[in-house]
Each structure stands twice: as C-alpha cells, then as structure tokens.
Amino acid sequence: MPTKEQVTEKLTAVIDPELRRSIVELGMVRSIDIRDDGRVEVVVSLTTPGCPIRSHFQQAVVKNVSQLDGVSGVEVGFDVLSEGEKSGLQQKLGRAKLPEGALAQVKNVICVASGKGGVGKSTMTANLAAALVAEGYKAGALDCDVYGYSIPRMLGINRKPDVSPERKIIPPASPSGATVMSIGFFVEENAAVVWRGPMLHKAIQQFLEDVAWDELDYLLLDLPPGTGDVSMTLAQLLPQAKILIVTTPQPAAQSVASRAAEMANKVDLEVMGVIENMSAFTGPDGERVSIFGEGGGQLLADELDVPLLAKVPLSGELREHADDGSPLVIDEPDAPASQMIREAARGIIAQSPVELPVMQAAAGSPPAGNGSGNGSGVSGTELPMAQ
Numbered sequence: 001m002p003t004k005e006q007v008t009e010k011l012t013a014v015i016d017p018e019l020r021r022s023i024v025e026l027g028m029v030r031s032i033d034i035r036d037d038g039r040v041e042v043v044v045s046l047t048t049p050g051c052p053i054r055s056h057f058q059q060a061v062v063k064n065v066s067q068l069d070g071v072s073g074v075e076v077g078f079d080v081l082s083e084g085e086k087s088g089l090q091q092k093l094g095r096a097k098l099p100e101g102a103l104a105q106v107k108n109v110i111c112v113a114s115g116k117g118g119v120g121k122s123t124m125t126a127n128l129a130a131a132l133v134a135e136g137y138k139a140g141a142l143d144c145d146v147y148g149y150s151i152p153r154m155l156g157i158n159r160k161p162d163v164s165p166e167r168k169i170i171p172p173a174s175p176s177g178a179t180v181m182s183i184g185f186f187v188e189e190n191a192a193v194v195w196r197g198p199m200l201h202k203a204i205q206q207f208l209e210d211v212a213w214d215e216l217d218y219l220l221l222d223l224p225p226g227t228g229d230v231s232m233t234l235a236q237l238l239p240q241a242k243i244l245i246v247t248t249p250q251p252a253a254q255s256v257a258s259r260a261a262e263m264a265n266k267v268d269l270e271v272m273g274v275i276e277n278m279s280a281f282t283g284p285d286g287e288r289v290s291i292f293g294e295g296g297g298q299l300l301a302d303e304l305d306v307p308l309l310a311k312v313p314l315s316g317e318l319r320e321h322a323d324d325g326s327p328l329v330i331d332e333p334d335a336p337a338s339q340m341i342r343e344a345a346r347g348i349i350a351q352s353p354v355e356l357p358v359m360q361a362a363a364g365s366p367p368a369g370n371g372s373g374n375g376s377g378v379s380g381t382e383l384p385m386a387q
C-alpha cells in the first residue's frame, strides 16, 4: 500500500503550466486519501472554477500516482482556492494577479455541435440554457455561428448589448434568465460574413476576451454546423470545453454526426453526450409518428460510449416558441418536447464536476498530508469524480 508521502512525492511531478511550479509546492493539493483496496483519491485546488487546465491536472495526477506499486485506481476531485489562499499564493509567487483563461468564471463550458446543419443545435442550445436556469443554475448561451446566428432571437433579445465603462461588452439577460451573447451583435444585419482562418481566429479570441463574462455555472456555445474553422478555433481557445452532439433519428445520420465526435477527438475535447432531436412524436389520435426514422441517437451514443441525454420529439410548438423568442421549456414546461429537454439539462447537471465547498481546517481535523504545510484539509467528504 502506498503512503501519503509517496503519493505526495509523485505529485511533485505535476506542474502547473502557467505558474511553472508543482502543485505540491503551490499548496494546491487539498487532500490525499488512500483506500484499503489501493484506490487513491486526490483533491486539487484550482485558482478559478473554470480553470482551462483542469483536464491537464487530472491526467497528470492519474499518470503519476498510478506509477506507484499497490495503486489500483486514481480519482481526482477539484475545488477552488479560497480568496485568502489565493492571496497567499500571489504573495508567495510575488505576482499581482494569477493567470486566468478566457471564461475563467464559467464553471462548465459546453459546445453544442452537429455533423450537419439544420438538426436543431440552436433550438437545443436556447432551450437548454433556459432549462438550466429553471433548474436553479446561472446559465448563458453564446452564438458562435458567424454565418447564421439565431440564439438572440430564440431567447427574445433584439437589442445590442451595453458596453461597460471598462469597455467590456455586457451580455444581456433574456426574459428566461439566461444571459445571451452573439457574434452576430457585431455584424451588420444580413451582411455577408466571410471570415476565414487567422482572421476568424483573431475575431473569436477578441470577442471572448472583450465580453464581461459573469460568474456562470454553464455556458452553452452554439457552434456552426460541421467541423470547420470556428469549431477548431474555439477548441484551441477553450480547452476546458466539453462537446454535446445533436443528431436526428435516422440511422444514416449517425455517420455524419460522428464527424463532430472525430473533431472533438482531434482537438482533445471530451464528448459528454448525444441529444437526438426531431424524434418520433405522438399524434392527436395517439399514433406514434416517426418522420425521420428511429434509433440514430442511440446508435451514435453507443458508438461513442457516451449517454443519450434525451430524444426530443418533433414539435410544432417547440419551433413556434423558438421563432417567437420565448423558449417552450419556460412557457410550457410539461409539453413532451420540454420534458425531454429538461431531462437533458438534468443529465448535463449530473455530469458536471461537483465542486466541493472550500473548507478550511477545522480545529482537530487531520492534516491534509499534502506536504505543503498549509494545514487545510477535508475529511469525510464524498469525492466528486472528475469528468
């Protein structure tokens, strides 16, 4: 059985790429737990909840700790440094400010993607953002489709955003409570947007940095259809993002949709699940109508080994409410399409890494054993699984 000291020793090889020191030295190892069966649980404290290098830490901790004899598995949990701990770290490093990636205050970044156009990405993005707000979370939707932006309209926003005195763009709150940002706010209506390669990359980067992103639990990005430049650019700028794939039910759509998964794979982003849209609905006489066939979503989810989060039926009212800028999930939460979208939202919530509250060492609690000497520890708390 490995000892805490041995695990700590291994963790000295896990380097924060931005601060260039080991997580042990930085005091970012919150706790180490070694179970009788050889499983090791490590909680790492991040500087910001949306830390883009979270997956880097997760992989590096697993890789290094697994090398020890007697380790049967490694689980990595995350929490966030308290303000006091952060200022301690800043002092230690002699820096005024710790690095923050784009969207540092956003806990979960989810890109809604598809292999082809018109499958309902924008409709799902808008309704999911509203559904997440209805579940009690702070959520936003960002329209990244420079060629056919539609999110502001679907969420009932028809004005340009305000600009703060610091010249940051403030995302307006929609009537559903979800905040909305769109690259379309900055493009003349109906203007032909022909952005390519480096210009597009720069525009998106600038755009992400210029927005005053609030603290959000979820930000959903509506990607353009397919796997082009915009998607690749975003993947580079947002390495913490996960991908949600929308597909239609015909089994033939599976191969097209799996292109979106291949893209995710290429840029090292995790696919979190599949939503089948335009699925069978039940007609007024109780008859089940499957205009676009059956089973495509499940086939794709099985192929990718990810959950099928929902099958959202074809629904005239879902389209009408999107066209009117008032999401169906809010107006008619019990409609069949709304119920499925709410189920998908709960699936997303269930998959999000749980953040432990930041705990300071209570008197008499055992030391964290992280060798950093900061004395803070967590005990008896269920570990969240890193996603």
Ligand SMILES: Nc1ncnc2c1ncn2[C@@H]1O[C@H](COP(=O)(O)OP(=O)(O)OP(=O)(O)O)[C@@H](O)[C@H]1O
Pocket (backbone or CB within 6 Å): 114, 116, 117, 118, 119, 120, 121, 122, 123, 124, 145, 148, 150, 224, 225, 277, 278, 279, 312, 313, 314, 315, 316, 318, 319, 320, 322, 323, 337
């Ligand atoms: N489940 C559904 N039932 C009925 N209509 C739907 C459903 N989902 C989407 N639609 C309608 O289908 C059309 C295409 O949907 P949407 O714009 O959301 O797709 P998209 O994937 O974002 O398209 P694009 O690739 O052009 O961005 C819209 O008119 C929308 O209202």
Ligand SMILES: [Mg+2]
Pocket (backbone or CB within 6 Å): 121, 122, 123, 145, 148, 150, 222
């Ligand atoms: Mg769209």
